[in-house]
Amino acid sequence: EVQLVESGGGLVQPGGSLRLSCAASGLPFSSDWMHWVRQVPGKGLVWVSRINSDGSIISYADSVKGRFTISRDNAKNTLYLQMNSLRVEDTAVYYCVRWSNFWGQGTLVTVSS
Amino acid sequence: QSAPAQPASVSGSPGQSITISCTGTSSDVGGYKYVSWFRQHPGKAPTLVIYDVSYRPAGISNRFSGSKSGNTASLTISGLQAEDEADYYCSSYTSSGTDVFGTGTTVTVL
Secondary structure, three states: OOEEEEEOOEEEOOOOOEEEEEEEEOOOHHHOOEEEEEEOOOOOEEEEEEEOOOOOOEEEOOOOOOOEEEEEEOOOOEEEEEEOOOOHHHOEEEEEEEOOOEEOOOEEEEEOO | OOOOEOOOEEEEOOOOOEEEEEEOOOOOOOOOOOEEEEEEOOOOOOEEEEEOOOEOOOOOOOOEEEEEEOOEEEEEEOOOOHHHOEEEEEEEEOOOOOEEEOOOEEEEEO
């Protein structure tokens, strides 16, 4: 059974940092493109970032470029999202996605003072 | 990158067919075969229903079909059922090497 389990969400003040993790099991993690997608509760899906199988190809949405960093550790079957200089508008549920057919259940990030 | 436009809501009676449009540009929807559709029930993570414009993943009913013409992709749900009531999003690869989701459509079964 494929499982993607996100962790690392929580409450952080504006300007702060968080690192999200996504532990994968039941799929050939090291050969797959992985993405992060976010969603403000009650609003639409927003694509955040993608990384290829060996981490050599990375892209970001303009809204997070320069502040967020996606990475992966294939030995640990884990995807990461380092989020710095967080803003109130980054508040959302963050989903880890093995593009495009396997999604985690999401982790909530709340940026508030 | 602007989000491809979808109608805010679409409704139909059980057994009817409905179509959801996803209108982008030649830099996203119109330029690539990498258009996907996702269904999201309240409080749940999205699930894939169509990928690469018109392909169904294993386990997805053949009541779901996808197509594309120019800069507009479409998702058709035939034989509408109560369980189809959900939010639907298209997504597309873009010329910037990123992906973008559509604005989302709420499907209501009357």
